[in-house]
Amino acid sequence: MKKKVIIYNRLEQPVVEDLKERYDVHFFKNIDPKTNQDFFNHLKEAEGIIGLSLEVDKELLDKAPHLKIVSNNSVGYNNLDIEELSKRNIMATNTPGILTDTVADTIFGLLISTARRMPELDHWVKAGNWTGMLETAYFGTDVHHKTLGIIGMGRIGQAIAKRAFHGFDMNILYHTRTKKPEAEQQYNASYCSMDELLTQSDFVCLMTPLTPETEQLIGKREFQLMKKSAIFINGSRGKTIVEQDLIDALQNGEIAAAGLDVFEKEPVEPNNPLLKMKNVVTLPHIGSSTYETELKMSQLAARNLDAGLNGDRPPNLIDSNVWKKD
Numbered sequence: 332m333k334k335k336v337i338i339y340n341r342l343e344q345p346v347v348e349d350l351k352e353r354y355d356v357h358f359f360k361n362i363d364p365k366t367n368q369d370f371f372n373h374l375k376e377a378e379g380i381i382g383l384s385l386e387v388d389k390e391l392l393d394k395a396p397h398l399k400i401v402s403n404n405s406v407g408y409n410n411l412d413i414e415e416l417s418k419r420n421i422m423a424t425n426t427p428g429i430l431t432d433t434v435a436d437t438i439f440g441l442l443i444s445t446a447r448r449m450p451e452l453d454h455w456v457k458a459g460n461w462t463g464m465l466e467t468a469y470f471g472t473d474v475h476h477k478t479l480g481i482i483g484m485g486r487i488g489q490a491i492a493k494r495a496f497h498g499f500d501m502n503i504l505y506h507t508r509t510k511k512p513e514a515e516q517q518y519n520a521s522y523c524s525m526d527e528l529l530t531q532s533d534f535v536c537l538m539t540p541l542t543p544e545t546e547q548l549i550g551k552r553e554f555q556l557m558k559k560s561a562i563f564i565n566g567s568r569g570k571t572i573v574e575q576d577l578i579d580a581l582q583n584g585e586i587a588a589a590g591l592d593v594f595e596k597e598p599v600e601p602n603n604p605l606l607k608m609k610n611v612v613t614l615p616h617i618g619s620s621t622y623e624t625e626l627k628m629s630q631l632a633a634r635n636l637d638a639g640l641n642g643d644r645p646p647n648l649i650d651s652n653v654w655k656k657d
């Protein structure tokens with residue numbers, strides 16, 4: 332009998348077709364996993380879960396007595412209660428590395444389009460407003476030779492630094508838990524305290540994972556420390572900032588603009604004030620969303636799932652203590 336696997340929210344179709352050959356597969360998308368009875372019925376028998384953004388907590392795990400592995404189709408795994416999974420000896424995996432360059436491209440694109448007001452001017456041109464010489468009021472601000480502060484200098488943070496240094500001659504400041512001598516050497520990056528980074532940067536880019544330590548890392552105090560001309564870019568998770576404090580900082584002119592790929596609540600509420608601000612560029616959490624990279628992520632997530640269900644060590648096991656081979 333085929334093992335039961337739940338696919339949740341996102342996995343590329345060729346990989347879904349491939350999994351169907353090996354497993355009894357059930358795909359759930361845009362459901363409420365707290366109330367959906369069909370989901371509960373399959374969860375009761377599932378040995379594997381693969382996909383994106385499912386909140387895997389104690390409540391869900393109590394309904395999944397046969398679960399062996401949760402294969403996250405993302406590098407971030409703040410949706411998983413790792414402690415609870417490990418306690419039950421259930422493996423958890425993610426997809427690090429293969430998406431790094433794609434995410435860095437997205438975040439750097441967001442930075443440039445916010446600084447140069449590209450979405451705003453695109454709408455302006457298409458609305459037929461370009462009828463004479465462009466007024467100074469529509470100018471943007473330079474990116475090249477400015478100071479970029481990166482909070483969270485991991486794989487993606489460093490790939491952003493690479494683009495900024497080699498492509499745009501930017502001065503790089505960074506703050507992270509452990510210093511990165513290689514990045515200091517390769518991108519002339521300087522380690523500094525969070526407050527130094529906030530006060531000195533023209534662009535502040537947040538790229539940490541969401542953890543208990545980084546939740547609401549950037550709020551009122553931190554926005555007030557930034558330059559009035561600063562542009563804030565969030566590519567991490569919505570909950571690493573206090574979103575209301577960002578709204579206030581933009582409304583009070585404490586910072587100049589923001590580029591956001593992530594929000595406190597996703598999909599973002601249509602009445603969120605950020606959506607009404609011309610100096611805010613918004614994206615629907617598309618950091619890794621290119622055809623090529625999403626396919627590679629799905630394939631890696633499937634490799635992790637296969638390994639976990641076949642008694643092998645998954646390549647991207649998050650908590651290696653769960654791997655207890657006899």
Ligand SMILES: NC(=O)C1=CN([C@@H]2O[C@H](COP(=O)(O)OP(=O)(O)OC[C@H]3O[C@@H](n4cnc5c(N)ncnc54)[C@H](OP(=O)(O)O)[C@@H]3O)[C@@H](O)[C@H]2O)C=CC1
Binds near residue numbers: 428483
């Ligand atoms: N917008 C999008 O679509 C995407 C968003 N992401 C987000 O980006 C995150 C980072 O991914 P990735 O670069 O691969 O992960 P890494 O683990 O390589 O990098 C994370 C970095 O954050 C640092 N960090 C962790 N906690 C703190 C803290 N309290 N203060 C300062 N720095 C901290 C880490 O420090 P240290 O090195 O010292 O451990 C590390 O340098 C993901 O977890 C996810 O949330 C990822 C992909 C796409």
Ligand SMILES: O=CC(=O)O
Binds near residue numbers: 404407618619
């Ligand atoms: O947000 C996406 C991820 O891979 O993490």
